[in-house]
Amino acid sequence: MDNHIGQRLKAFREKSKIKMPAIAAQTGIAKETLYKWEKGTKPSDINDYFRLKSYLNKMEGQVDEELLEQDYQMPTTLRLPLSPNRLPVPQTDGKFASGTIFFFNNEPELIVDRLNAPFLGPLEGAIEVNGESMAPTFSSGCRVVIFRLNNYRILDWGAHYYIIDKNWQGSVRRVYEGQTENSLRLVSDNPNQDKFPPIQRQWDHIEAIFRVIAGIWKL
Structure with missing residues (x-):
C-alpha cells in the first residue's frame, strides 16, 4: 500500500x-x-x-x-497600465497584440501576453520582440518576460530592460549609465554595432522601464 x-x-x-x-x-x-x-x-x-x-x-x-x-x-492578453500601483486587467476584445501601447480613458496601457509561470517569480507578462537589434540573445518573434520596477532609477547596469519612451515606442536593450548626467545608454546585443549603434536617452524622455527576466522561444 x-x-x-x-x-x-x-x-x-x-x-x-x-x-x-x-x-x-x-x-x-x-x-x-x-x-x-x-x-x-x-x-x-x-x-x-x-x-x-x-x-x-x-x-x-x-x-x-x-x-x-x-x-x-481566460483571456490570453492583459492590459497593463503604465501608471504605478495600477493592476492589469484582461483584454477581452483581443484587438491588440502583445507589445502594443494604446490609451484607455486617456491612460497609457501596454498589452502583454498572460503568463502562468510561478517559477519565474513576480512578472507582468510577456511581449514579442520585433527586429534583430537584440539577436542572437532575443531574436525577432521570440517573447521576453517582463517585470515592472518600483523605482526606475535603481537599475543593474548591463542587464536587459524593456524601455518605453515618450513617443510610446518600446524596445529591449541592455542599459548602462549614460555619458551625461541624467541619461542612459541603451545598447543592442547584435554584433553589427554600425547598424544598431548605442542610443543615448535622457531620463525625462523615458515613460517606463521593465526588467527582462526571461526569454521564450517557439519550438
Missing part, C-alpha cells in the same frame, strides 16, 4: 474544494478514517485503501481537466 495516500487525499481536497463528508459518501469510507489517513496514519484496511486509490485516480484527472479548461477560457 502507498503510505502517501493521505498526502494525495489532502492535495486533492485542496485543489478540488470537495469536503471530506462528500468523499466519504462517494467512497463508502468513514470520514473519521479519511481524516486519520490525511493526518499521516497508515491505512490498515486494504479494501478501503484501494477504494480511495481508485477514487483519487479517477477524480484527480477530472479536476486537472477542469482547471486546464478554465485556464484556456
Whole structure:
C-alpha cells in the first residue's frame, strides 16, 4: 500500500474544494478514517485503501481537466497600465497584440501576453520582440518576460530592460549609465554595432522601464 495516500487525499481536497463528508459518501469510507489517513496514519484496511486509490485516480484527472479548461477560457492578453500601483486587467476584445501601447480613458496601457509561470517569480507578462537589434540573445518573434520596477532609477547596469519612451515606442536593450548626467545608454546585443549603434536617452524622455527576466522561444 502507498503510505502517501493521505498526502494525495489532502492535495486533492485542496485543489478540488470537495469536503471530506462528500468523499466519504462517494467512497463508502468513514470520514473519521479519511481524516486519520490525511493526518499521516497508515491505512490498515486494504479494501478501503484501494477504494480511495481508485477514487483519487479517477477524480484527480477530472479536476486537472477542469482547471486546464478554465485556464484556456481566460483571456490570453492583459492590459497593463503604465501608471504605478495600477493592476492589469484582461483584454477581452483581443484587438491588440502583445507589445502594443494604446490609451484607455486617456491612460497609457501596454498589452502583454498572460503568463502562468510561478517559477519565474513576480512578472507582468510577456511581449514579442520585433527586429534583430537584440539577436542572437532575443531574436525577432521570440517573447521576453517582463517585470515592472518600483523605482526606475535603481537599475543593474548591463542587464536587459524593456524601455518605453515618450513617443510610446518600446524596445529591449541592455542599459548602462549614460555619458551625461541624467541619461542612459541603451545598447543592442547584435554584433553589427554600425547598424544598431548605442542610443543615448535622457531620463525625462523615458515613460517606463521593465526588467527582462526571461526569454521564450517557439519550438
